[in-house]
Amino acid sequence: MPFTYLYPRAALTVDCVVFGFDEGALKVLLIRRGIEPFLNRWALPGGFVRPDETLDAAALRELQEETGLREVYLEQLYTFGEIHRDPRERVISVAYFALVRRTDHVPAASTDAADAAWFEAEKTPTLAFDHAEILKAALDRLRGKIRWQPVGFELLPKKFTLSQLQGLYEAILGRELDKRNFRKKLLALDLLVALEETTTAASRRPAQLFRFDQRKYQSLTRKGFIFDL
């Protein structure tokens, strides 16, 4: 019992809201808890921050340990510090949100966690702790962010069709978009590169595949360009 302080100290955790896009819907990755409190409840992946790692590193590590995910888009979201958000003791949680390509990763592999699964982001079961609130904050952030930062591409395969991209925006923004206007606007940005490939059709016309030109976007950004879909 070597660590002693004059005043009580809150424990520090990170929790990750991991979004994926699949079957035309925005999904979130949840872990079924194997311990009390909230035994068997679904919760966001996360855990304690170690004394020798930064917050970002802790988020990446937990993601890796609990879901097997690596090389994902990760961004700090908000810090939740209500006094009784954890019934055991005071726990401060730094929440992150992550975007992953469903195609790149095992759907729900895990080492630590008893169980992991994808749920539609707006149709989750009752969550442990204040995780419903965290999820809501993440959804708000994603919806706000996708309109002025090209983060949507993190949710799609590296090669994607314009219809897939449009479906993604429709799912996240929650409204339908006009196909011709959407294509016109996206192509006018000149940030999509048409590949010399098409989808291999399943009883329909093959679609042009594109990739997002990250390098070009970054160089434009430095010149003050703002994405603004």
Next chain:
Amino acid sequence: MPFTYLYPRAALTVDCVVFGFDEGALKVLLIRRGIEPFLNRWALPGGFVRPDETLDAAALRELQEETGLREVYLEQLYTFGEIHRDPRERVISVAYFALVRRTDHVPAASTDAADAAWFEAEKTPTLAFDHAEILKAALDRLRGKIRWQPVGFELLPKKFTLSQLQGLYEAILGRELDKRNFRKKLLALDLLVALEETTTAASRRPAQLFRFDQRKYQSLTRKGFIFDL
């Protein structure tokens, strides 16, 4: 020495970036440190979170104690957790940013702090800890936020002229705006109420005073309205 844990725990602080607007420039409120480390360096107001208060409450309390400020616009900004950001031990800081009306408050009253003063936000002296980084994050947030949320009014007197408002936007966005277009757009939003008052002139034409209609804005917001200057 009653509080003992199996693993070391980081200390938890809040730091506040307090912005004000004065003399046509964006200012930030700094405190001169009275103790080591960084003795006599300028730093953001802040301090330790108590075991029985939320993060928001801690930020409000520190603001009150160190600067005498009350009833300010306050919003959580970002949490800084680099391992050696405090040379003494591991300290996690939840940063807040605050907007205050210079006219409402004592310029630099303080109880706790040795000394407090306003500096131009982009011309501060060298700051303690990683506070320069925190300040930069706050500036970025403010510049992003002011364009799509009516937070600028928190920095002006409750009664203000359109020229003052324009000057504020110009100072924060760092570019000049066209007077006629600015006025047209702001008035078209129909969120400014013309008061039956004007400035009492100092050798020039008196200007119409306005106030921001917070109630109307909130009711529009609920209907999906987005400010977007």
Next chain:
DNA sequence: TCAAAAGTGTTCTTGATACACCCATGC
């Protein structure tokens, strides 16, 4: 009467929206 800031309209350009049909493929 001068200095200093307040106030005011129109034109042009650009981007947003609305909208309907033909195409290529696998079965």
Next chain:
DNA sequence: GCATGGGTGTATCAAGAACACTTTTGA
């Protein structure tokens, strides 16, 4: 040959940008 999603252009409307002079006041 038919079902399925892929792909394309134009006309209208709204908002943004550019731009210069008159007004009111106190000194």
